[in-house]
């Protein structure tokens with residue numbers, strides 16, 4: 001489980017995250033839903049230990065990334081907003097390096113590479129250098145890097161950005177399989193249908209605050225809206241949904 005307790009962060013005196021608290025339970029997919037600039041990436045970077053918070057605490061499987069970054073890295077997979085692929089390496093070379101950095105060696109390493117290649121359908125890419133890879137191919141490799149050490153927690157920052165239908169389907173299948181295996185999954189998005197379809201729980205974020213939380217159905221009930229998009233607008237911007245008598249037919 002990931003626990004975020006009262007984190008705040010400013011850039012150049014401008015508050016970006018204001019007293020955020022939430023849990024990401026094991027075996028559930030939690031979406032961080034927010035408009036551009038709401039603070040999603042900053043929040044995820046703090047959870048991963050890439051950015052420090054001014055106040056509050058993060059615990060990933062009981063470990064604080066600020067105090068035990070190595071311990072957290074072992075049980076966390078991250079698909080970030082920047083891919084960080086090395087264009088001159090083949091997929092096999094690249095994943096081998098990351099798996100070794102996570103402490104895998106010998107038969108464990110071989111097995112981890114074989115299963116990730118299988119699960120993410122990487123056979124055709126395995127011996128290719130990554131320069132010139134399409135967006136979908138790059139996402140597959142990023143996901144493979146995040147998962148090669150079988151982390152208990154997975155964080156994805158806008159994972160479907162720029163992907164075609166098949167790549168989104170592969171990602172969705174992978175997340176559902178990981179959820180069934182008990183992984184705690186947190187992803188950020190501003191794509192409503194994707195959030196409605198994939199997530200067990202939604203955290204609605206606006207201007208650095210959590211302004212709504214619950215299952216997609218609970219958010220509809222709380223706001224009296226018919227769609228997640230209307231619920232999001234109601235929670236984030238205080239706009240009430242149109243009343244029945246106002247809807248033109």
Ligand SMILES: Nc1ncnc2c1ncn2[C@@H]1O[C@H](COP(=O)(O)OP(=O)(O)OP(=O)(O)O)[C@@H](O)[C@H]1O
Nearest residue numbers: 011012016034035036037038039040041042043190
């Ligand atoms: N390193 C930084 N220095 C200064 N300001 C920053 C920095 N990182 C983020 N910000 C600002 O913090 C605010 C929140 O940015 P963040 O990237 O966390 O939002 P987001 O919800 O992920 O947005 P998007 O959906 O557009 O990616 C923005 O106003 C952004 O300009």
